Amino acid sequence: MVLAETAVLGAGVAAAAPTMAVAPSVVPEASGIPERFVAIAPEADVSHHGYVLLRGAGLRVRVRTENHGPSNLAGVTVRVRTSVALAWRQKLPQNCLQADRWTVLCRTDELRADGAEERRLALELRLAGRPDEVVVRVDTLWNGGATDRNPRNDDHEVLAPATRDEYVF
Structure with missing residues (x-):
């Protein structure tokens, strides 16, 4: 399983909690990754x-x-x-x-x-x-x-x- 960790920075704000950008099929319900850390990448063509x-x-x-x-x-x-x-x-x-x-x-x-x-x-x-x-x-x-x-x-x-x-x- 490949997870990409990113930190979000805002003006005058310290780094926010990391998020994980993963495809929906990569994160099974029982993965143990807290939902707040999972961000589903949008899909386009x-x-x-x-x-x-x-x-x-x-x-x-x-x-x-x-x-x-x-x-x-x-x-x-x-x-x-x-x-x-x-x-x-x-x-x-x-x-x-x-x-x-x-x-x-x-x-x-x-x-x-x-x-x-x-x-x-x-x-x-x-x-x-x-x-x-x-x-x-x-x-x-x-x-x-x-x-x-x-x-x-x-x-x-x-x-x-x-x-x-x-x-x-």
């Missing part, structure tokens, strides 16, 4: 879909992020990694930052559980060179600690040859 287009030193990445539930999420951090180094000083959307030479991180707003809302991300990235192809990986870096039992729809790897065609994921 984040999905990313979109396309990648390579044109010279330019890389267009479009991502549509949704949450099919069952819990709402305060936000998601989408990670876009490339096999070719990015140029420094990218012009990125307001909720994005370049983490290193190969990685861009973007934060979404709240995602309701019913999948009715979607968040769109439009990146126009500049590569350090003019490759014949690039591999782009799009995945979820952070989802607020929710459990996602279907990670296949939010973890994609796409090969984009320099054909000026859209490669869908």
Whole structure:
């Protein structure tokens, strides 16, 4: 059994009692863990879909992020990694930052559980060179600690040859 212990800190308040974040099926009724220490992690189903287009030193990445539930999420951090180094000083959307030479991180707003809302991300990235192809990986870096039992729809790897065609994921 794996238990993750966390301490909660508030402004001017000492550390509160630790809580244990566990999946419901992990804590049997007779586990002996006091109920006040057990916090069930929310469950969500984040999905990313979109396309990648390579044109010279330019890389267009479009991502549509949704949450099919069952819990709402305060936000998601989408990670876009490339096999070719990015140029420094990218012009990125307001909720994005370049983490290193190969990685861009973007934060979404709240995602309701019913999948009715979607968040769109439009990146126009500049590569350090003019490759014949690039591999782009799009995945979820952070989802607020929710459990996602279907990670296949939010973890994609796409090969984009320099054909000026859209490669869908």
